[in-house]
Amino acid sequence: MESTSLELSQFAEDVIGGLSSTPKHLSSRYFYDDEGSRLFMEIMKLPEYYLTRAEMKIFTEQKDAICEAFSEGAGAVDLIELGAGDGTKTAVLIEHLLSKGVDFTYHPIDISQEANDALSSRFHEKFPALRIEPHTGDYFQVLGSLCNNNGRRKVVMFLGSNIGNFLRESAVAFFRDLRKVLSEDDRLFIGFDMQKDPRTIVAAYDDAQGVTSAFNLNLLRRINRELGGDFDLDKFSHYAQYRPMECAARSFLISREKQTVTIKAINRSFDFYQWEPIFMEISQKYTHAMIDELSRDGGFEIAREFFNEKDFYIDSLWRPI
Ligand SMILES: C[S@@+](CC[C@H](N)C(=O)[O-])C[C@H]1O[C@@H](n2cnc3c(N)ncnc32)[C@H](O)[C@@H]1O
Numbered sequence: 229m230e231s232t233s234l235e236l237s238q239f240a241e242d243v244i245g246g247l248s249s250t251p252k253h254l255s256s257r258y259f260y261d262d263e264g265s266r267l268f269m270e271i272m273k274l275p276e277y278y279l280t281r282a283e284m285k286i287f288t289e290q291k292d293a294i295c296e297a298f299s300e301g302a303g304a305v306d307l308i309e310l311g312a313g314d315g316t317k318t319a320v321l322i323e324h325l326l327s328k329g330v331d332f333t334y335h336p337i338d339i340s341q342e343a344n345d346a347l348s349s350r351f352h353e354k355f356p357a358l359r360i361e362p363h364t365g366d367y368f369q370v371l372g373s374l375c376n377n378n379g380r381r382k383v384v385m386f387l388g389s390n391i392g393n394f395l396r397e398s399a400v401a402f403f404r405d406l407r408k409v410l411s412e413d414d415r416l417f418i419g420f421d422m423q424k425d426p427r428t429i430v431a432a433y434d435d436a437q438g439v440t441s442a443f444n445l446n447l448l449r450r451i452n453r454e455l456g457g458d459f460d461l462d463k464f465s466h467y468a469q470y471r472p473m474e475c476a477a478r479s480f481l482i483s484r485e486k487q488t489v490t491i492k493a494i495n496r497s498f499d500f501y502q503w504e505p506i507f508m509e510i511s512q513k514y515t516h517a518m519i520d521e522l523s524r525d526g527g528f529e530i531a532r533e534f535f536n537e538k539d540f541y542i543d544s545l546w547r548p549i
Pocket of ligand 1: 268337
């Protein structure tokens with residue numbers, strides 16, 4: 229996917245802001261160019277990346293209860309998925325909703341055109357009866373256009389513990405914004421990765437095959453390609469840590485040596501000292517109390533929770549209050 233000029237200027241601005249800050253940071257929002265989306269799909273298949281399998285297990289084992297909760301008391305449903313990716317897990321729910329004869333339309337929203345195209349063609353083939361309306365763009369730009377009062381219940385899904393990539397204040401702001409465009413009969417269905425053995429968590433963000441490393445480094449490649457940067461990827465290495473007191477995993481790219489990187493499109497150079505980190509992404513983990521507090525602060529209440537036997541991962545269904 230090539231960026232539009234508006235997106236590109238926002239990208240350039242965010243790169244300037246991030247690399248001029250102390251400590252340096254880059255926004256994980258920009259991970260998902262076509263190569264980033266492809267690498268993320270590889271990450272989901274890694275033995276260390278337990279999140280996808282945990283959520284898949286919940287959907288497979290509890291699809292009946294989940295689909296019932298989505299549709300009970302509603303005439304027709306708009307199933308809206310934020311950052312749908314390859315939709316593998318959602319396919320389980322879609323198949324079940326179709327088999328139960330629920331009247332629904334699926335609206336996958338993704339910033340990656342490639343991810344959306346791949347998902348649409350796969351779902352058209354797999355579910356010929358499915359009404360699917362893919363939207364390419366940023367969650368909120370697209371969500372605004374969907375939030376008409378058309379009398380259909382909106383079930384907004386945000387899976388894969390994507391919410392964990394938001395700092396707490398941003399997560400609350402995100403839920404409040406969502407609350408504004410939802411009405412009382414609508415629902416929000418969110419995947420939360422729970423606090424667990426720190427070793428299990430850190431391995432998920434530092435896999436043995438180095439796919440997560442390639443995923444992070446790909447953002448430097450994107451800056452080189454789209455903004456004329458001269459990052460030498462061999463001079464940076466991926467590092468992941470988990471801090472149990474904060475329930476947060478963080479990933480960094482570490483400058484292996486003292487160096488200067490120039491980005492032509494913005495006519496700027498950035499100095500790095502040896503071992504200087506660029507903060508790339510947070511992956512917040514949760515306790516029940518944290519989820520409870522987030523829902524209230526965001527303007528929702530928990531209607532129902534679906535979790536696996538170990539309380540390893542939770543899909544939480546929220547109702548606006
Ligand atoms: C971590 S993947 C999760 C995919 C899927 N939801 C899952 O649970 O497996 C994040 C997806 O969100 C998309 N994405 C990231 N930021 C986005 C944004 N601001 N607006 C729309 N989509 C976004 C990416 O392209 C990617 O497909």
